[in-house]
Amino acid sequence: MNAWKFLPPLLAVTLLGPLLMGAAAPKPVQRPSKQYTMKQFMGTTVVSGPVFASDEQRILFSSNATGIFNVASVPVGGGKPDALTRSKTDGVRVVATFPGDNRFLFERDRGGDEQTHVYVRTPDGKERDLTPLKKGVAHFLGFSKDETAFYVTTNERDEGAMDVYRHDAKTYARTLLMQNDKGFSVVAVAPDESWVALDEALTTSDGNVWRYDVATKTLKNLTPHQGVASYSVADVDPASGQLYLLTDDGSEFTRLVRLSKDGAKLEEVEKADWDIVASTFSRTGAYRVSILNVDAGTEVRLHDMKTGTQVVLPQLPDGMISELVFARGEKQLAFLHEGDRSSANLYVYDLAMKKATRLTDTMSKELDPEDLVDSQVVRFKSFDGMEIPNLLLKPHQATPEHKAPALVWVHGGPGDQTRKGYADFMQYLVNQGYVVLAINNRGSTGYGKTFQRADDQKHGKEPLRDVVESRKYLASLPYVDGSRVGIIGGSYGGYMVLAALAFHPDAFDVGVDAFGISNWLRTLKSMPPEWGAFRQAMFQEVGDPEKQEAMLKEISPLFHAEKIRKPLFVIQGANDPRVPKAESDEIVAAVKKTGTPVEYLLLPDEGHGFKKKKNELLVNERARKFFDRYLKPAVAPAVAPAPKP
Numbered sequence: 001m002n003a004w005k006f007l008p009p010l011l012a013v014t015l016l017g018p019l020l021m022g023a024a025a026p027k028p029v030q031r032p033s034k035q036y037t038m039k040q041f042m043g044t045t046v047v048s049g050p051v052f053a054s055d056e057q058r059i060l061f062s063s064n065a066t067g068i069f070n071v072a073s074v075p076v077g078g079g080k081p082d083a084l085t086r087s088k089t090d091g092v093r094v095v096a097t098f099p100g101d102n103r104f105l106f107e108r109d110r111g112g113d114e115q116t117h118v119y120v121r122t123p124d125g126k127e128r129d130l131t132p133l134k135k136g137v138a139h140f141l142g143f144s145k146d147e148t149a150f151y152v153t154t155n156e157r158d159e160g161a162m163d164v165y166r167h168d169a170k171t172y173a174r175t176l177l178m179q180n181d182k183g184f185s186v187v188a189v190a191p192d193e194s195w196v197a198l199d200e201a202l203t204t205s206d207g208n209v210w211r212y213d214v215a216t217k218t219l220k221n222l223t224p225h226q227g228v229a230s231y232s233v234a235d236v237d238p239a240s241g242q243l244y245l246l247t248d249d250g251s252e253f254t255r256l257v258r259l260s261k262d263g264a265k266l267e268e269v270e271k272a273d274w275d276i277v278a279s280t281f282s283r284t285g286a287y288r289v290s291i292l293n294v295d296a297g298t299e300v301r302l303h304d305m306k307t308g309t310q311v312v313l314p315q316l317p318d319g320m321i322s323e324l325v326f327a328r329g330e331k332q333l334a335f336l337h338e339g340d341r342s343s344a345n346l347y348v349y350d351l352a353m354k355k356a357t358r359l360t361d362t363m364s365k366e367l368d369p370e371d372l373v374d375s376q377v378v379r380f381k382s383f384d385g386m387e388i389p390n391l392l393l394k395p396h397q398a399t400p401e402h403k404a405p406a407l408v409w410v411h412g413g414p415g416d417q418t419r420k421g422y423a424d425f426m427q428y429l430v431n432q433g434y435v436v437l438a439i440n441n442r443g444s445t446g447y448g449k450t451f452q453r454a455d456d457q458k459h460g461k462e463p464l465r466d467v468v469e470s471r472k473y474l475a476s477l478p479y480v481d482g483s484r485v486g487i488i489g490g491s492y493g494g495y496m497v498l499a500a501l502a503f504h505p506d507a508f509d510v511g512v513d514a515f516g517i518s519n520w521l522r523t524l525k526s527m528p529p530e531w532g533a534f535r536q537a538m539f540q541e542v543g544d545p546e547k548q549e550a551m552l553k554e555i556s557p558l559f560h561a562e563k564i565r566k567p568l569f570v571i572q573g574a575n576d577p578r579v580p581k582a583e584s585d586e587i588v589a590a591v592k593k594t595g596t597p598v599e600y601l602l603l604p605d606e607g608h609g610f611k612k613k614k615n616e617l618l619v620n621e622r623a624r625k626f627f628d629r630y631l632k633p634a635v636a637p638a639v640a641p642a643p644k645p
Contacts, residue, residue: 033371033396036431038621041424042613043364044343050334051097051104052076052327059334059359060084060094060104061346067613069093071106071121074359076332076348081360085121091611095140098169099147099328105130105140112607113575114528118152120172130172135159137530143169145191145238151177153186159529162186164196178212182219183532187233191241197233201537204415205453207231209245222259223266225249230449234278239285239305244269246276252448256290270301275446282326287311289324293446296377296391297420300324302333314349314356317342320421338422341372371396372427375420375438380473382442382466386454389447390470391418391438393430394479403481405631406435406474408508410467410489410496414455414541417446425620432624433632435480437473441466441496459520459542460499460555467496468507483509484631488623490514491579491608498557498587501564510630512623514571515579515608518558518587521545528577558583561590567597569626571619573606599626 046069050061058073063081065072069091072081085092087108095118096105102123107116117131118138131138133156141151141164148169153162157179164178164186177196180186184198196212198219206228211220222243223231229249234256236243243259245266255271256279270276270290277298278291285305292299300321302311313321319339326333331351337358338344346360363369375391382388398404407429411418418438426436440447441463443455455463467487475482487508489497494516501511517523524545527535539545543552553559568591572584581602588600601622603615610616 033431034368036367036371036428038425038428038617038624040364040366041428041620042617043366044424045360045362047336047344047346047360047362048323049094050323050325050336050346051094052325052332052334053097053104054099054101054328056327056329056332059346059348060097062093064091064613069611071104074346076357076359078357078359085127089605096143096150099143105150107138107140109607111575111605112573112609112611114577114607128172130167137528141186142189144189144193151189155530158183160532160535162530162532164189166193177214179217180532182210184210185532185534188236188243190236191238197236197243199232201534203228203456203537203540205230205449205456206540207537209233209243211243222263223247223249228453230254235280235288237285237288238281238283244279246279248275248449252450254449274299275448281305282330283328284330286330287326293417296375296389296418296440296446311351312354314347314354316347316356320419340374340420340422341369341427343422343424371431373430377420378437378473380470382469384462386442386466388442388466388470389440389444390473391420391440393426393436393438395430395433395435397433398435398479400478403479404433404435405484405486405627406437406480406482407627408467408470408474408485408487409436409438410487410493411438411440411444412489412491412493414443414459414492415445415452416492417444419446425616425623428620429624429627432628434627435474435477437470439467439470456541457543459495460503464496464499464503467500468504471507486510486512486627486631488512488514488627489516491516494579495557498564498568499555501566501568502557502560503563505563505565508566510567510569510627512569512571512626513584514619515573515576516570516583517579518556518561518583520552520556521549523579523583524552526580558587558590561587562594564591564594565596567626567630569599569601569623571601571623572603573608574602574604575607578608 071084074081138154161180161183165174188197200208234244254275256269257266288303290301333349336344494513497511497513
């Protein structure tokens, strides 16, 4: 759980603790707790995106050990990681390795602008941009079944549509496989390259799956339906060529179905009492992995497709497994494992030996995990009786005798979720004496479609009232000082911070907004063109800037900035393509006119979130100090007694 991560979180599996309801809270831990600096927390390394090398003797992954994400490799038997790229300015993310040699593909943008290009690195260390676009974005899609080619999507022809190109794996020569005239999201290519599967977002909770026939250049809707229902591509079975889909049509939670071989009907495959959020196959289809979103954590199911049985995963300490990736030979499985008090580490699992080997040691050597805290799932009833789930993190030192100030943490979105897992900034705030309540207000994913759709066209209203109500819940906890409560959030969470301060001026005592929306009219109009049809889905979710101008002004904090009277700290990336810099510039200027204390931190080399450790360190320290100024009473200096005459 990266506390400042505003994109959809990584899927993970967790061994959940007991569910806490109402005002119940974790039992106080009577132990001293050492306090750490943010710099000590930042000694932790973040790793992601594991892929096996062609010889399956090494694993490549992305790591920010150097202060910015680069590609490294480590032997599957363990050892010291080797740096393969050495970028000092732009984050690098490995996406694939080639089947017969040591080449690999990676993506990078410039300063967080999200205008990614696809590069190849050869064994001699040379890097080549395979998508040298003057303007536009490119993404790796996948290798062909025989691995003689790979697919890349770009919007170079039409900025609002991602076309599919087939690149020869040896020469890199490319040919156009599909021209995407509808602007749908490209998801998968058939094993025989006869069709391409696409997602169409009608709204954020309603969508279709389409199939593009490469020979006839025609599109067919595979999921016509009545009413609101979500359909999206999960994966293609490499063995049968059948298309697997995720849908909540006719059910409260998302389940897995597949298109029959004759294409005439959808067949039920897997369902649960929670959302199945992903299901993917190994290279030949010998295995299928399903990911379930289970009450702020998730569950992994590994299926042996030949025997029809589930494979038992390795026994590890309580925590989350994420980013499962099979080796080409399907005998090894790489994944990340993390806990609330332990950062994500890379493991490799030998399926035959049933043995898991840890390959990295990412946790800062200066941190004692015993000084950190576990999150607890708690719920409270909102203003209208709707039950709101949250994650609660309580400092060791907080007691009824020594009550602590509290912070409400609002996730990004709309339609995201705060999950269990390691969050260095949250742990830092808790370590510094703050109770943190990470709210999953109505509209959050993971709790069924009724809960998720409860915020549609209601932003700045009912979901915001959930956030406001959370202060009452915090005040009910015996170890919380209900007179000292702040609010913090990024992206859509940043919008909620601004909205809370503007529309409920007395709800919180201080706010920190990172990359938050202040003017929905501008943000909705300036969404990146490569988002294609998803732009219309956002109009349905939040509001149409052409047809609902008055409503969007009503819920946009910028037009009500004179009501903000509590101290505000605003953080913004200069290269942010999602929430334009003007969003923060203007709200800061407007609040300053009222005389309200406001601070502004502009990061010239970041986009929407952080890719550089130095910036994350700066922001986290500044935010904590800002909260301290307004939520922790100053201790008056001791006055020496006057000398006796």
